[in-house]
Amino acid sequence: xxxxxxxxxxxxxxxxxxxxxxxxxxxxxxxxxxxxxxxxxxxxxxxxxxxxxxxxxxxxxxxxxxxxxxxxxxxxxxxxxxxxxxxxxxxxxxxxxxxxxxxxxxxxxxxxxxxxxxxxxxxxxxxxxxxxxxxxxxxxxxxxxxxxxxxxxxxxxxxxxxxxxxxxxxxxxxxxxxxxxxxxxxxxxxxxxxxxxxxxxxxxxxxxxxxxxxxxxxxxxxxxxxxxxxxxxxxxxxxxxxxxxxxxxxxxxxxxxxxxxxxxxxxxxxxxxxxxxxxxxxxxxxxxxxxxxxxxxxxxxxxxxxxxxxxxxxxxxxxxxxxxxxxxxxxxxxxxxxxxxxxxxxxxxxxxxxxxxxxxxxxxxxxxxxxxxxxxxxxxxxxxxxxxxxxxxxxxxxxxxxxxxxxxxxxxxxxxxxxxxxxxxxxxxxxxxxxxxxxxxxxxxxxxxxxxxxxxxxxxxxxxxxxxxxxxxxxxxxxxxxxxxxxxxxxxxxxxxxxxxxxxxxxxxxxxxxxxxxxxxxxxxxxxxxxxxxxxxxxxxxxxxxxxxxxxxxxxxxxxxxxxxxxxxxxxxxxx
DNA sequence: ACCAGGGTAAACATAA
DNA sequence: CTTATGTTTACCCTGG
Numbered sequence: 001x002x003x004x005x006x007x008x009x010x011x012x013x014x015x016x017x018x019x020x021x022x023x024x025x026x027x028x029x030x031x032x033x034x035x036x037x038x039x040x041x042x043x044x045x046x047x048x049x050x051x052x053x054x055x056x057x058x059x060x061x062x063x064x065x066x067x068x069x070x071x072x073x074x075x076x077x078x079x080x081x082x083x084x085x086x087x088x089x090x091x092x093x094x095x096x097x098x099x100x101x102x103x104x105x106x107x108x109x110x111x112x113x114x115x116x117x118x119x120x121x122x123x124x125x126x127x128x129x130x131x132x133x134x135x136x137x138x139x140x141x142x143x144x145x146x147x148x149x150x151x152x153x154x155x156x157x158x159x160x161x162x163x164x165x166x167x168x169x170x171x172x173x174x175x176x177x178x179x180x181x182x183x184x185x186x187x188x189x190x191x192x193x194x195x196x197x198x199x200x201x202x203x204x205x206x207x208x209x210x211x212x213x214x215x216x217x218x219x220x221x222x223x224x225x226x227x228x229x230x231x232x233x234x235x236x237x238x239x240x241x242x243x244x245x246x247x248x249x250x251x252x253x254x255x256x257x258x259x260x261x262x263x264x265x266x267x268x269x270x271x272x273x274x275x276x277x278x279x280x281x282x283x284x285x286x287x288x289x290x291x292x293x294x295x296x297x298x299x300x301x302x303x304x305x306x307x308x309x310x311x312x313x314x315x316x317x318x319x320x321x322x323x324x325x326x327x328x329x330x331x332x333x334x335x336x337x338x339x340x341x342x343x344x345x346x347x348x349x350x351x352x353x354x355x356x357x358x359x360x361x362x363x364x365x366x367x368x369x370x371x372x373x374x375x376x377x378x379x380x381x382x383x384x385x386x387x388x389x390x391x392x393x394x395x396x397x398x399x400x401x402x403x404x405x406x407x408x409x410x411x412x413x414x415x416x417x418x419x420x421x422x423x424x425x426x427x428x429x430x431x432x433x434x435x436x437x438x439x440x441x442x443x444x445x446x447x448x449x450x451x452x453x454x455x456x457x458x459x460x461x462x463x464x465x466x467x468x469x470x471x472x473x474x475x476x477x478x479x480x481x482x483x484x485x486x487x488x489x490x491x492x493x494x495x496x497x498x499x500x501x502x503x504x505x506x507x508x509x510x511x512x513x514x515x516x517x518x519x520x521x522x523x524x525x526x527x528x529x530x531x532x533x534x535x536x537x538x539x540x541x542x543x544x545x546x547x548x549x550x551x552x553x554x555x556x557x558x559x560x561x562x563x564x565x566x567x568x569x570x571x572x573x574x575x576x
Numbered sequence: 577a578c579c580a581g582g583g584t585a586a587a588c589a590t591a592a
Numbered sequence: 593c594t595t596a597t598g599t600t601t602a603c604c605c606t607g608g
Contacts, residue, residue: 087601386597387596387597402595413596413598417598418599418600430597431597
């Protein structure tokens with residue numbers, strides 16, 4: 001990968017000549033490079049090495065040695081040069097911003113030379129204060145908005161709500177234009193020098209001045225060293241500025257990561273967090289995606305919940321890239337199987353939370369349409385719903401179903417028609433759908449039957465549910481046993497929870513040892529109406545009592561009783 | 577490889 | 593005619 005080739009001193013000089021730098025400044029520049037390199041991911045090992053060698057050569061040059069390397073300019077070298085220039089630009093940018101803030105005065109005619117002006121423009125006291133501020137500036141956390149000069153002291157002082165370790169150094173009046181005002185020594189006394197033990201430039205017996213690392217026995221010697229080696233001079237001030245840039249970079253990075261986190265949380269937890277900054281599309285490198293569900297989920301423009309402006313706007317149809325997080329594996333395509341390997345302990349506390357979760361987060365509920373439809377119907381007072389009411393229930397209970405109406409509604413209808421367990425009943429007011437519980441239990445007997453251990457396993461592991469993977473769960477305090485059903489129950493105990501789960505899992509029980517079948521408290525057999533279409537195989541009298549317990553009550557949370565209609569059609573709230 | 581269950585899409589019918 | 597509601601078929605995917 002890396003070639004031993006290096007930039008020859010001449011080349012180096014070439015590069016740097018643009019800036020007419022003194023060797024001293026050169027050194028500083030190199031340090032700047034170093035600092036910035038740490039920030040920028042693109043600059044990795046390769047550049048580092050290059051830089052080291054550069055430095056070496058530089059030293060050699062100063063020592064009067066003649067370079068022996070050939071003068072070949074490799075592509076890498078070019079790249080490096082570019083990088084160098086880039087960094088210089090960066091630096092100048094920052095200087096400009098500083099200048100704008102009045103922190104620096106740079107003479108107009110003078111090319112924005114990074115090094116000299118600072119000393120010229122600032123008086124020593126200011127510099128020291130500046131330095132102190134910079135070195136303790138890590139407390140400035142809220143630097144989101146502006147990319148540039150997020151570090152400038154003015155903003156720091158004025159806008160930062162975060163308590164700064166050092167008191168404000170600049171007085172408010174001195175901020176926007178003009179020079180820093182000189183402050184009283186008193187203020188200064190608040191600085192770290194008064195607290196030797198916490199001096200940020202001293203630690204582990206070493207001077208932590210950037211690029212120094214001189215060993216100092218004790219604090220006294222450190223102070224001495226500090227005063228002698230890092231006195232106020234061009235070099236120090238330049239280094240100071242480098243450090244400022246470092247901090248700035250870090251803050252930028254922090255801001256970005258914060259943004260990312262915000263977007264993630266917003267995406268996953270719609271309402272709990274506030275999407276303040278309008279983020280760029282997350283670019284989480286991810287392995288898996290919501291793929292199918294995601295892509296199909298948003299056909300044209302992207303109907304995200306209004307509350308989630310953060311969501312990536314890119315046409316989801318394109319692809320996976322965006323909505324993904326590394327942790328979303330288990331959410332997976334909609335067609336996933338639920339019988340997976342989740343292993344979540346059941347906690348009744350989860351349930352309500354889960355309901356809330358699905359109400360607010362656009363996470364696909366890990367249930368089949370059939371289960372959901374049934375649930376909707378059973379939750380209703382009459383155990384019957386019109387198609388539209390079913391729709392409403394879906395949108396009410398699951399944020400996920402507030403978009404792509406065409407798709408999932410079709411699926412609902414499809415399921416209603418397809419499954420024998422759903423019975424259409426002609427009512428006075430039209431048709432309603434009911435659930436033939438027996439039929440429902442009959443389906444998906446699969447192979448669980450006869451294997452109690454398996455059943456039990458499912459009970460506990462409750463594979464069926466958890467849509468979020470462990471990581472996600474960990475990160476958000478919601479463990480999910482999405483038993484939204486229980487929310488409607490008066491008092492979800494683990495007992496009936498288990499039965500609920502069992503049922504949700506599938507009615508396999510009946511085939512196995514149906515002894516478990518919990519008596520359903522109050523499920524009325526069937527509305528006193530006659531089914532119109534009985535999809536062959538009407539009732540199986542054999543077992544009229546299944547584990548039907550789940551839904552006992554009719555009314556869910558009061559706040560939802562009104563049939564709120566979520567407009568299904570994607571309102572282009574966010575499009576690009 | 578096969579099969580079953582589930583999701584999605586779409587064609588079609590019918591009633592409002 | 594349009595829309596909502598149903599029905600049906602086809603295809604795909606996943607997991608057993």
